[in-house]
Amino acid sequence: MTDTNGGIMKYIPGLILCMILGWLALQWDQSIHKWQKDYQESEKILKAYSHEGQPFLSFAEYTAKSEEKYKEKLAAFDRGETKEKPKKPHLLKEKDYVPLATTREISSKFSFGERMIQFQLTYVAVLLLGGMIIRNTIGLPKLFQPGAVLARPIIKPGIILLGGYYLWSNLLKVGVFALLLVLVFILGTTVLVAVLGRRMKQEDGLMGVMAAGTGICGVSAAVAVAPVVNAKPRDFFYAVGTILLFGTVALFTFPYIGKALGMSEPVFGAWVGTAILNTAQLVAAATWYGHDSLLTANIINIVRVGFIPVVVIFCIWFYVIKQATAEGKHEKINTWQVIKEKFPLFIIGFFAMVTLNEIGVFTEDHRTIFGKQFLQIFFAVGFAGVGLNIAFDDLKKAGGKAFVIGFIAATLKAVLSAIVVILIGTEAFRVK
């Protein structure tokens, strides 16, 4: 979509490659999740019967007993004795139950699934790590490159569909904190980088792009600001290199740091929503951590990208108006024009989904289809594109004092925002 040379056909091979990789990763994900559930069920069965030396039930008795228990729980829910509707139990298949009852040992396949989930090696990790390894070892043939670039924004329909999961009340509750985080950390970083750049006598073009990129929304903001601050191509690639390098490091480390710090899913979502600079990377990190994390990170991200026009207006003021005033010239900002040109349109789709959910258009089935199942399809294709586009050569383009300023500012934002979101706590960021 970014270039018409060669027509639409040049995107097809890369897109097909990303779809195949996405499908393979989702197949992997489905398998390990099923094996993990089988592992947990096997453990439950062993605990119930094995240590007491009781004989195992036959398969027919096992399924009948589980069904009976489920019906009892459902009846209690219908009577209003329990708040949460019980989930249908996950039962072992006969071909898995019989060996368990005979050997009293959990299948190695199930233990493998449990381990993979423990290490968070879900479809997100497989696509990002796999794509990065392919790109930097055997390389991505030119034939696939345009399509792999085009695959990245396919994450966005997933973000829109996720809107069907929220009510306006959820959005406003978390949105207040999101707004606070965006104002303090994101706009704060933009201002900090701009001021530091001036103090360290760096070029305006470079620091303008860096300020927007490290502050708000990675590459999109850098692209939006570049013409305003007369950035040179070299400046742009330095800034984008820094943003991508920080994002890549964050993407692969934050989920493990989050676990090590004992962050709940909503708190982690709030953290990555604030600290990771690029939409695709933050969505990937949040999805990696869990669905609740994604729900929170998505709100912060929506508020954040909505602020792109504000950052552009700040950069026009800081680099153009202020300078012109100092030189005795008179320049004006056409605020409405900036908002019209720079506002990310896909946000409207997200809000439309929230509204449709609020007025009761979606059933529970719709929410599952859009917010869990098809979301994964779009994310998988997009993450394949993200992984295949992490080229170490691009990351090496980051350099010089500007890199130091950008990296310090982004790291500072990550550390401080981690402390703040932990202090604010889980309940403030919990969507449901």
Add this chain to the structure above:
Amino acid sequence: MAETKEFEEKSKKVFSAERKEDIWVLVLAAITVILGLAGVITPKTFPSLFF
């Protein structure tokens, strides 16, 4: 100077491409929602794509 001008044009072009990209993204999401509401896509569709 010419290089900067050229780059400025290019980044404007990239941003307008991002705008077009957003429209495609909205269309793709809308199609999925319509198919879901029409019952063409059901909760069984997704699991049926995998072994």
